[in-house]
Amino acid sequence: MEPTRVKGLSISRLTLERLVLASLVALPYVIYLTLVTLVGFLAISLYRWPREIWQRLYRQGWLWLALGLVVGIVLSTAPGESALQGLNFVPFFVFYAAIATALPTFTQPLKTLHHWSMALLVAAVPINLAAVAEFYLRAPASLARWGSHPWLQWLYLQTNYGHRASAVFGHPNALANYMVIVFGLGLGLCAYYLNRSDLRHQGLWVCGATALALVGIYCSGSRNGLLIAGLQLLLFGGLLRPYRYIFWAGLGAIALVVASSLLWGIGGRTLGEALGTVYLRFSVWQLALDMIPQHPWFGSGLGTFKQLYDPASFPVEGDFLPHVHNLWLMLATEAGLPVALGFTAVVGWVVGSSTSALIGHPLPAHATALLAGYLTGLGGTVAFAIFDLAFYDARVNILGWLMLGAIQGMAAWVTQAAPKSV
Numbered sequence: 001m002e003p004t005r006v007k008g009l010s011i012s013r014l015t016l017e018r019l020v021l022a023s024l025v026a027l028p029y030v031i032y033l034t035l036v037t038l039v040g041f042l043a044i045s046l047y048r049w050p051r052e053i054w055q056r057l058y059r060q061g062w063l064w065l066a067l068g069l070v071v072g073i074v075l076s077t078a079p080g081e082s083a084l085q086g087l088n089f090v091p092f093f094v095f096y097a098a099i100a101t102a103l104p105t106f107t108q109p110l111k112t113l114h115h116w117s118m119a120l121l122v123a124a125v126p127i128n129l130a131a132v133a134e135f136y137l138r139a140p141a142s143l144a145r146w147g148s149h150p151w152l153q154w155l156y157l158q159t160n161y162g163h164r165a166s167a168v169f170g171h172p173n174a175l176a177n178y179m180v181i182v183f184g185l186g187l188g189l190c191a192y193y194l195n196r197s198d199l200r201h202q203g204l205w206v207c208g209a210t211a212l213a214l215v216g217i218y219c220s221g222s223r224n225g226l227l228i229a230g231l232q233l234l235l236f237g238g239l240l241r242p243y244r245y246i247f248w249a250g251l252g253a254i255a256l257v258v259a260s261s262l263l264w265g266i267g268g269r270t271l272g273e274a275l276g277t278v279y280l281r282f283s284v285w286q287l288a289l290d291m292i293p294q295h296p297w298f299g300s301g302l303g304t305f306k307q308l309y310d311p312a313s314f315p316v317e318g319d320f321l322p323h324v325h326n327l328w329l330m331l332a333t334e335a336g337l338p339v340a341l342g343f344t345a346v347v348g349w350v351v352g353s354s355t356s357a358l359i360g361h362p363l364p365a366h367a368t369a370l371l372a373g374y375l376t377g378l379g380g381t382v383a384f385a386i387f388d389l390a391f392y393d394a395r396v397n398i399l400g401w402l403m404l405g406a407i408q409g410m411a412a413w414v415t416q417a418a419p420k421s422v
Helices: 013-026 031-048 050-060 062-074 079-086 090-105 109-137 140-146 150-156 172-194 200-220 223-239 241-264 271-276 279-294 327-334 337-360 365-387 394-417
Strands: 003-006 009-012
Touching: 013 031, 013 090, 013 109, 031 050, 031 090, 031 394, 050 062, 050 090, 050 337, 062 079, 062 090, 062 337, 090 109, 090 394, 109 140, 109 150, 109 172, 109 200, 109 365, 109 394, 172 200, 172 223, 172 365, 172 394, 200 223, 223 365, 279 327, 327 337, 327 365, 337 365, 337 394, 365 394
Parallel strands: none
Antiparallel strands: 003 009
């Protein structure tokens, strides 16, 4: 294995792989430590493959998007806020390119993806168990019983989101978005193990951990998360014929979730109330649509929607809107229509071309299942962005860009190496 030399140190690609692996294990628990390790990965990657990374950013259009965002920051109505919000985008462009460039150079890229998926799934188990406990403790009956207990004040003194769990994420929607990605990866792992007779006995606990991620999404009380998880199940099991057993298991899981929602509601709201409040999202989107013509080219500046919208125009008095609840409307409003369209085109091209390359180079069933999990995880977070924005939580943002980089990296690997067996 060719080492990477950085200031006299010999750093192997295996070390880089393990650096990301350790970061993913720690990701939901110690975000600042994770950021430090990922910055280390990024620095080493830029030292080792500077030309490859910058060429990828230039040829795919990421540098032009970054330039558009920088111009928008300069022209922003609140440059400081916009510069801060720009950190949610520009550094992650480089992180994506580093993952996509480094992954094909690893000795066994598919094994690497397997390790990363497993790390995320296993690390999520305690979080989902905590979400179940929090869901119970936040129920009205439990609140009446345990609300004054001194050992539980740390929980009850946190922001009250109703009968919804947030675990370590601080907001139920961030928990739901994170678990939607993990759930997609878990589906891929389930199919991976069940397609290998020598590992099938290990697939039971993997499927159990994946099902627990679905329970965590339910406990978050996120309507968006539940809808997306159902679509992930149906698409993964229905469109990929070898995994029809996941389709039928998914139908059973969806039926159970629907029954639970009918009996106990979603996030403390009855099913009718939960669905009835959807129109509020449309009201928020209308506010954004009305603001786009005011700054169509470079937007009003990232993060400025919350400062510029008229609270009197929102139908629920006293509610604060931190963002537009839709990624594309947010970009169009705050970064301008060219950036919004360019971002959609670049990401769409990466996903489309990568998927086409993977389909064009058939892999064994278990390898296809693993890659389908990454596509499902990415699709989950993209779909989540239609109705809500949780990328402000760096943990969700990191996973989304990791999914995109992994898909692009594997497409480059199969195109260059055209592996006959894995």
